Amino acid sequence: MSDIILEGKDLKKYYPIKTGVLRRTTGHVKAVDGVSFELRKGETLGIVGESGCGKSTLGRLLMRLEEPTDGHVFFGGEDMAKASTSQMRKLRRDIQIVFQDPYTSLNPRMTVGDIVGEPFEIHSDVIPKGGRRKRVQELLDLVGLNPEHINRYPHQFSGGQRQRIGIARGIALNPKVLICDEPVSALDVSVQAQVVNLLEKLQNELGLAYVFIAHDLSVVRHISDRVGVMYLGKLVELGEEDQVYEHPTHPYTQALLSAVPVPDPTLRGKRDQIVLVGDVPSPANPPSGCRFHTRCWRAQDVCKAEEPILQDRPDGVTQHRSACHFAEPRTVVERSE
């Protein structure tokens, strides 16, 4: 049996742009445009990239909260698009999601007990009605919330606690995969660490696999086994965490990593920072060839003409996938300690 639990194959999601009184479709936002990757059992795959590059859309496609325009999602080797209704119900239990914003993603009129227990209402065969309250309290305890607070409402909790409620709900049905869309981005640093530690603890105890979406590259490095870097709807680099962070081969990854401030004033001015010029182009009208060529200092004619594919580009040092015609490792983050 393969250890790949979730696989995306050439996933695309185009949103129509409608204009005029007739609401005619005049173009498409290519939010996700040909993304392939695999997630192994019990591992964490981090997805990073700038705002608007398609991370959340990818998460929704994997959850099948949205139908892909093209491409496939395989869960345990089965094509989700071909699953029967009853198979789909089972799949929905196995993949769960935790959303970005702990302030708006919880229904303010439901108690914590109702929110965390809602999956049991939808999948009523999992736990008999009588046992649900007890199970919800166990879940609250597991995520570090007071089980006695089961009748409280979301507004009575802090941001970090609300994110824990979202996580408790996400793991209620014992999923195999948890998609975490920026689970700590809205939290303060001191509270962020609590939630990151919780996610790691749950993974160890329950054998969960995570797709961890975030724009904070330090947090992603901390929690991930493998990392995918997205730019304008595409994965540009994908590999083991230390490969991507210590030997990035795509210029975009290099620029992204070099721009992350390191909390160490003794390194000030000593890091070689790659400052990108220009803004991210619109996903409705992405550049030809390599989408990064408009901001890339290494771009040649071929980059405008030919789209580089995400593939292994072995060079003696690195062995991971990169979508650059001129992939070449460059150290931008010195490992310390």
Add this chain to the structure above:
Amino acid sequence: MNHEQATPTAAYQPVNGRLLEVEDLHVEFHTRDGVARAINGVSFTLDAGETLAILGESGSGKSVTAQAIMGILDMPPAKIPAGAIRYCGQDLLTMPEEQRRKTRGPEISMIFQDALSSLNPVFPVGWQIAEMFRMHRGMNKSDAKEQALRLMQRVQIPAAKERINSYPHQFSGGMRQRIMIAMAIALDPAVLIADEPTTALDVTVQAQIMNLLHDLQEERQMGLILITHDLGVVADVADRIAVMYAGRLVEKADILPIYAHPAHPYTKGLLDSIPRLDQKGQTLRAIAGLPPNLLRIPEGCAFNPRCYLAQDVCHRDLPSLREVAPGRWSACHFAEEVLDV
């Protein structure tokens, strides 16, 4: 490009390079649920050419401090029961309204936390920048527009000439933030307060903006107050740091010693709880518990419920901010112990 220095106007001269002096500032909000003591005796100084970072978690009082300096708190519900905010030696809180108006804005200006909501959506950005020159410098329309264009170019808006008549929604988040910077520096302020200027932005854009702020500061010897909760950004740009917790300063020091040896358990906790890009760490040492509710700040030291060092005295006596080593200020009863480990 004009390289005129951001020296205060004739009315103001810094004393020994000192631009700003905040002393024992208190701010409270009178709400239905009671009095929220948002700022409880904050003191710090800012010199020309210096960058002071104010660090602290959400709700600790960073923005309220900035708003008090700028004089933009709504009173009521806000009230300033005590304190002084001196600009070049003159107290902004007690000076006549007319003089205060001529100081805040031209001399001390601010970049706000949320760029989109602080630009007016119905006017072109070039017009909004030009308005600053018309209002404060009495320039005519075409001179003001010319100055606006120069500023847009200075903050690196691509194709500024073509975009001077564009509206805020036609710019990306990073470009809107640069427009805000343009407006904030338009009148050559001596003091610039930047409240989370890059929090909503991506790292690559953040890097562009921090570099820009740095260049402007060097060029004009501006005093910069940078408000943020990002310890990485602070490490890159600050000369000195003030750490806030529950409306008080709990630590104050130069940048290098504070990162190497924090003197307050909260600062230490913050530094320990962030994952680092250049390390593949184990479990993060999170600070337990939550920041306090300002309506019910704990007795003694406000940090005591979360502190690994807390003793009886911490539940009883409020520690004052004291000099615990040369140039090192900490509001902890056990600062010496924290420094030692």
